[in-house]
Amino acid sequence: MDDATTVAALLLVIGPVLGAIPIAHPALMRVWTAPREGYLGIIGEHRRAWYLLNAGFTFATLLTSAGLAILAAVIGPGSTPGALLLAGAVVYGLGGIPWVAVQASRAKRDPLLARLVAEGRPAGPAGSVLGEGPGGLFGAFVLVTGLALVALAAIAVPAGLAAAPVAIVGGAISLLVLVVQIRTGDCIPAILYLPTLLLGIALIAGWR
Numbered sequence: 001m002d003d004a005t006t007v008a009a010l011l012l013v014i015g016p017v018l019g020a021i022p023i024a025h026p027a028l029m030r031v032w033t034a035p036r037e038g039y040l041g042i043i044g045e046h047r048r049a050w051y052l053l054n055a056g057f058t059f060a061t062l063l064t065s066a067g068l069a070i071l072a073a074v075i076g077p078g079s080t081p082g083a084l085l086l087a088g089a090v091v092y093g094l095g096g097i098p099w100v101a102v103q104a105s106r107a108k109r110d111p112l113l114a115r116l117v118a119e120g121r122p123a124g125p126a127g128s129v130l131g132e133g134p135g136g137l138f139g140a141f142v143l144v145t146g147l148a149l150v151a152l153a154a155i156a157v158p159a160g161l162a163a164a165p166v167a168i169v170g171g172a173i174s175l176l177v178l179v180v181q182i183r184t185g186d187c188i189p190a191i192l193y194l195p196t197l198l199l200g201i202a203l204i205a206g207w208r
Contacts, residue, residue, distance in 0.1 A: 005203060008070035012200025015063025016193035022052035023190060032188075037117065044114030051111075054103040057189065061096040064196050068092055068152070071161065081159035088152040095144030098137035099189070105134050135185075142181045142189065149174035149195045162202040170195035 001009070022028075027046045031039055043050045068089035075082035153171030156162040162170075173194050181187045202208065 001203065001206070002074070004070055004074045008067045008074065009200045009203035011063045011067030011070070012196045013204065015060040015067065016197045019056035019058075019060030019063075019193070020190065022049060022056040025049045025053065028053060040110065040114040040117050043110045044118050047111045047114075051107050054107040058100050058103045060193055061099055064193065065089070065093040065096055067200065068196065075159055081155050084151065084155045085159055085161075088148050088155065091148040091151070092145060095141050095148055099141035099145070102134045102137050102141065105137075138189070139181065139185070142177065142187055142192070145192055146174050146178040146181070149192065150178070152199070153195060156199065160208055162199055163207045166198055166202040166207055170198050 025046070028042065028049055031042045031050075034042060068085075072082065072086040072089045075085055077083045077086050150171055153167045153174060156167040156170070157164050173191060177187050177191050
């Protein structure tokens, strides 16, 4: 494996792994299932951890995008797999833009709403709008990123990036997230980092 491919593989692994550290903060484990008042209460008590959690998602997205871009450059757009990989990397990066915007919004919005609740000042209709506003951005992120990951899984084998079992698992995960998002309007975003994490591990381990 050449140096550029090694760097790409490391980015695909390091980004999600380091980004997951703040996500796994014990105090925040209940934040995803708590009712709205409880959600804001947890964030109000652990503001720094909440900032780090959103920074972790952003960090993982940026490093994963960089890893895919490097892989596309290594293979080159001259071949069909290379051109498709480049297109997939571009679409993945575009999908990450609304996701990073959601992180920036949540990092500033939710501590503010938590403070209002703690002070006995309900946010009222404005708080509801602020709370629901990023939902469209999140949906766009999941749909665009999920489709990009399905496409990447489809070309991973012909591009010589991963063995068929790795590509099948990655594609299945991506499809599952898309189905859940379409049917319920929500999903666990951290799962979308698993396909590229598997790809990075496959590159490092030589599962090609």
